[in-house]
Amino acid sequence: MKEFVEYILQFGNLNKQQIDLISKKGFELILHKDDYFSQAGKIARQVGFILEGITRVCYYNNKGEEITKYFIDENNLVVDIESFENEICSSAYVQAVTDCRLICFEKKDWQELLDTIIGWDTIVHKMIAKALIQKVERRSPLVSEDATERYMKFLKIYPNVANRVPLAYIASYLGITQSSLSRIRKNIR
Numbered sequence: 001m002k003e004f005v006e007y008i009l010q011f012g013n014l015n016k017q018q019i020d021l022i023s024k025k026g027f028e029l030i031l032h033k034d035d036y037f038s039q040a041g042k043i044a045r046q047v048g049f050i051l052e053g054i055t056r057v058c059y060y061n062n063k064g065e066e067i068t069k070y071f072i073d074e075n076n077l078v079v080d081i082e083s084f085e086n087e088i089c090s091s092a093y094v095q096a097v098t099d100c101r102l103i104c105f106e107k108k109d110w111q112e113l114l115d116t117i118i119g120w121d122t123i124v125h126k127m128i129a130k131a132l133i134q135k136v137e138r139r140s141p142l143v144s145e146d147a148t149e150r151y152m153k154f155l156k157i158y159p160n161v162a163n164r165v166p167l168a169y170i171a172s173y174l175g176i177t178q179s180s181l182s183r184i185r186k187n188i189r
């Protein structure tokens with residue numbers, strides 16, 4: 001919980017009583033590699049904060065191929081925001097790529113904190129805004145045409161991810177085949 005408290009205090013001030021209230025509602029969740037945090041076709045009912053491990057957001061395209069859309073690593077919030085906020089079914093899966101340890105909040109507790117702690121909504125908005133800006137910064141470089149360049153940018157943007165996730169997920173994230181990615185990796189060594 002200490003890590004989560006440090007994280008939220010970057011976005012605003014809270015007194016001890018408010019921090020205690022937040023801490024009481026959060027619980028530790030262990031996900032094993034390949035477990036789902038939230039699933040397509042279901043409503044996301046939890047917000048997580050990753051203490052250890054990497055998750056990915058993925059979906060199946062109309063050819064039935066699995067596409068990795070996004071990676072989320074340590075010290076980040078993880079939530080299928082559209083599903084969680086609007087209580088609609090997710091169109092994607094959030095899956096543990098490695099074993100993960102998270103601080104987790106149930107929707108009703110998250111809502112209760114929003115209703116009781118003055119200023120918590122501003123902090124939450126700032127946290128979400130930061131995550132979404134980061135997402136744009138991470139996805140925008142992928143429009144560059146050259147696959148080698150895309151991979152080099154990936155290494156820079158996700159320094160903690162590249163060596164900890166299967167190559168197939170990275171290839172899918174970059175929109176290239178696994179054999180192209182292997183060739184690129186050989187050539188840049």
Ligand SMILES: Nc1ncnc2c1ncn2[C@@H]1O[C@@H]2COP(=O)(O)O[C@H]2[C@H]1O
Nearest residue numbers: 057070072076077078079080081131135
């Ligand atoms: N920390 C995070 N930052 C950005 N997106 C996240 C995060 N955690 C989960 N997501 C989800 O990742 C999804 C990536 O694709 P979308 O833009 O459709 O919607 C995004 C969010 O629902």
